[in-house]
Amino acid sequence: MTQAGVQDPKGGLAPVSRRVMNLATFLAQAAARLPQRPALICDDVPHTWAQLEARVQALACAFEARGLGKGDRILVHSSNCREMLEAMLATFRIGAVWVPTNFRITPDEVAYLAASAGVSGFICHADFPEHARLAASIPDLKLFARIGQAPFAQASIDELAREGGPQPAHQAARVDYDDPCWFFFTSGTTGKPKAAVLTHGQMAFVITNHICDLMPGLSADDASLVVAPLSHGAGVHFLTQVARGAATVFSTSPRFSVEWAWASIEKYRVSNFFTVPTILNMMVGDASVDRHDHSSLSRIIYAGAPMYRADQKRALDKLGPVLVQYYGLGEVTGNITVLPPSEHAADDAGMAKAGSCGYARTGMQVSIQDASGRELAPHETGEICVCGPAVFAGYYDNPEANRKSFRDGWFRTGDLGHMDEQGYVYITGRESDMYISGGSNVYPREIEEKVLGYGGIKEVCVLGVPHPKWGEVGVMVCVLQDAAQWDEPAFRAWLDGNVARYKHPRKIVVWPELPKSGYGKITKKMVYQELEKRGLLPVE
Template sequence: MTQDVHDPVGGVRPMSRRVMNLATFASQTASRLADRPALVCDEAVTTWGELEQRVQALAQVFQDKGLQKGDRILIHSSNCRELLEAMLATFRIGAVWVPTNFRITPGDVSYLAQSAGVSAFICHADFPQHADIARDIVGLKLFARIGTASFAPESIDDLVAAKLAEKPLRRQPAERVDYDDPCWFFFTSGTTGKPKAAVLTHGQMAFVITNHICDLMPGLGADDASLVVAPLSHGAGVHFLAQVARGAATVLSVQPKFSPETAWRWVEKYRISNFFTVPTILNMLVAHESVNRYDHSTLRHIIYAGAPMYRADQKRALACLGQVLVQYYGLGEVTGNITVLPAGEHFADDEQMIRSGSCGFARTGMQVSIQDADGRLLDAHQSGEICVCGPAVFAGYYNNPEANRKAFRDGWFRTGDLGHMDEQGYVYITGRESDMYISGGSNIYPREIEEKVLTHEAIKEVCVLGVPDPKWGEVGVMVCVLKENAQWDAAAFQAWVQANIARYKQPRQIVIWPELPKSGYGKITKKLVYQELLNRGALSAP
């Protein structure tokens, strides 16, 4: 029986806070737009009506297999229609979606499955070695595949087809959920230690989706279309849910290799109005010659996040695409909802871009503060840790009280990012706390150096990181990628560095590589670069 409490405005209200099940977004849209395209997967169209039928059928299959509210359903798959159907079906029964980055190793998937305590495992046919871990998962109620393979007895398509053949399909409402009921285990990238499962809830995610529409894509509607150019297991999956809420079609490919030419062709063909990406992918799109052969005038919002976009890259994109860039800053734990820099505040002209280097101001309904090591709020232009509170903040890390203790202080979520804020509330990130290194007693922030180096005419990409040094504590190493046809002149570049970067910030060692290693989400991470330096024996002896 629900316990009641006194309501200060008069009357009685229930303690539990029932909210809409997220799968209801798809049901509501299907009721209005049944014959309109919901998904276009390699040019095969699924309408909203068809998607809703398939999601309802798969939800009933899950329940027939014994899955129920609170169970965790792990899916290891690259982008495809079935992945999205599994997401919505999982939400529909009140279970928890546990997607993985499809680029991680079988051992990593095994760790995520064990740490999340999953009851179901869905694996794409392209990953038979990952599927082998199913035998080690205790209490598995469902093991199914996507596509054709021998490692599981049933495919998602077969299960849905069999259920749909049971005429008529049993219609039933989505499972009742409360605000704090989990819907998604969003695994962090694990820059230090093992990945942690950030618990996202139905109530939190409803706010996030509303906020995405409000702050990132104002005016989003059923006549819009969105292109998928990032893994749906993470930020792009959240972006997809915003399209579901407004009935905008989502266009995606199952091809393993990203094709800028295909992306621009589809932008023209499907009149794409928005997409979510990371700076490295956006740089690839802008640099590809096909950008000039296809019409991209329908684009209104190119939303980039996940890593800093350097000013030089911003200017190239704006010159090529126009004033359509929208930046947001946020971690998986806050589902991207910390700050926004709208399209109207992006300019290719440095004189107009008065807040160059800012990641924007606080998202609607969110509060951002800069705090010192003791939790004191700092004044404008004082550097400290970026902290945030508001409805987009996650419920905590699953089964990890120590991580929760470190992540929260006085109701604030501690991002671990360093930065400052100006008098108008615009936030400037100077780097992650873990990226900063101390050389000879001076704090060095790699991003500041990287921003400067990317203005050099020969440099395409750069990563600066600190490595141990017996004399100075740490010294900087810079790894650069040259632009196509650029000629490397080590002496000339060293002279440029000396003229443009303060002496105590200058890297001790400069390395040139044909490309930088990137994470499964397209990010340049210092952890991967450092490991590659070790693998290549590229670090100079102290």
């Protein structure tokens, strides 16, 4: 528990606990203020704030009746659904810790997360019976429940809600600033996933900051669309809507439909949504974008991966000045930089900071540092480091990872970049993405950005692979635009005039699509694995 200081009669500081609002109070406040307004619109069925609050209170009572309480970890393996969000808020309410997983991962991966988090509650969607079998291997399990109808688990979320209510109002658990509320698992691009510990106090700051920097003016008259898994960034975005009483619209289908997304935006006058660049590119490139009215949109918030300039232009031409970029990691809850709509432009002359992910978020500080922790001058490339109230409490039960990730109070992101004199940050790429070819550092992001300006290329991934002579060389895997014809000699000639020779990819491969993570990101790890699988490595 964090200790703060108050003045005592002798002039010193007496330690006191730093009590903060339980995050579930956002829901209680919205329900009191807007009881009959829609909180969730799930598969076109509305659920009011009063209904959501009653369900969450009943679930909280049922959880406590099963022996769950403050500090217990509750793992939820589910695709997007109403019950998943109810379980999240009920978990917060009793002071327990929400441990959501990506519903696309395997049972073995879920077993690892359950063991590493030390969970005592397990909620599994009916669509995942193989994952549900893990319950038998989880020691000291206090609750095993399901979402939907299936021949497993003690009870469903619906049955628990009926069991827990109605009864006298449930009192939200008292929490302090550093009390955990969410284990946010990293993607595990290097090694095993790690549980970043997010706290009630930290998340209250993040939610306030999201509204301040990403969606100023957000109110109960707004509506938000869910187009990403609620287990990660979209779940944080959902909490910002709860804080302001804005409705959240989503589908329970595990397969994303672009047509459904644009139709929902029109039907519910959606004003904002959170996404990743690959999903936004898919939405902008689909013919359905022209079949539906999207004039209600004021903020499309994209993060999770770089959005290349060519893709920005296409989206701005189609949708207008509605793009908001933020940069952040799960460990900082997406809260490092912002590039608002006013600094996005379809024409290069109007976008003074093209290529930048923006400036420091309100209350946060960014520093570019060398390997020893020395702060670098503007335009010098180093590791992006950050400090401020959005930084997580550390990795759960992983002192070695914590030691490596913090230096002199700064969280080390592992991303490389530089900052200009005005404080705008430019990301070069992950430190682990950089490769050394013939003694020279090569940053894939720089090459990818240029390649997308060639024309005819829809997606691209450049990565370094081992080579007996040069140490490492680049391999480029790309996806062509519809009807585009590939002419490698012509492309190589273009490279000669636009990219330094030592940065040229040694091998170029054209695929119909690139492998993507469960969150729609193109990851170099997955592309490398696919190259190996297809027998395209090593490169001679």
